[in-house]
Amino acid sequence: MKSDTKITSLMIKSHQQIEQLINQFEKSLGRDSKLADKSFLELRIGLEQHFLTEEKAIFAFSQQGNDKYNGIPNLIQQHGIMLEMINNIKNQLATKKSFSISEFKTYIGKHRMIEEGILYPKLDAELNESQKQFIIKKIEEIPSLTEKYQDEND
Numbered sequence: 001m002k003s004d005t006k007i008t009s010l011m012i013k014s015h016q017q018i019e020q021l022i023n024q025f026e027k028s029l030g031r032d033s034k035l036a037d038k039s040f041l042e043l044r045i046g047l048e049q050h051f052l053t054e055e056k057a058i059f060a061f062s063q064q065g066n067d068k069y070n071g072i073p074n075l076i077q078q079h080g081i082m083l084e085m086i087n088n089i090k091n092q093l094a095t096k097k098s099f100s101i102s103e104f105k106t107y108i109g110k111h112r113m114i115e116e117g118i119l120y121p122k123l124d125a126e127l128n129e130s131q132k133q134f135i136i137k138k139i140e141e142i143p144s145l146t147e148k149y150q151d152e153n154d
C-alpha cells in the first residue's frame, strides 16, 4: 500500500539528496578549493533545509498518534550537534589544511537510521490519512534546496 509509506519514502529521498551533497563535498576536498567551498555551501544549505523540514513540518505534528514516539527531543538535539559539526568543518575548510569528515558521516548515518528505521515508519503506520496528508503537504511546501541556492546566486 503506497500511501502507507509516503512520509518514509519522501524522507528517504531527501536523505539520499543529502548523502549526494556529502559525497560531492568529500570528493572535492583536497582537490579544488573553489569547488570545495561551493560544495560545502550546498551541503550546509541542504542540511539546514532538511532539518527545518523535519522540525517544522514533521516533528511538530508527529505527536498525534496513540502511541507517541518520545525520541523527538533527542533527534532535535542531534540536529544541533550536526550543525555544530558543520560549523567546525567550515572552520577547518578555511585553514586549507586536509581533514576528514568521517566523524560527521558516521553521526549523520546513525541519525538517519533512527528516522528511516523507527520514526517515519511509525508515523506512516499510526497517523490517520488526513494527519499524514497534512504533514506531506507541509513537506512539499518547503522549496527544494537547490532551487533556493540557485535563487540566491542569480
Ligand SMILES: [Fe+2]
Binding pocket: 051, 054, 075, 079, 111, 115
Ligand atoms: Fe533529522
Ligand SMILES: [Fe+2]
Binding pocket: 015, 050, 054, 112, 115
Ligand atoms: Fe532526516
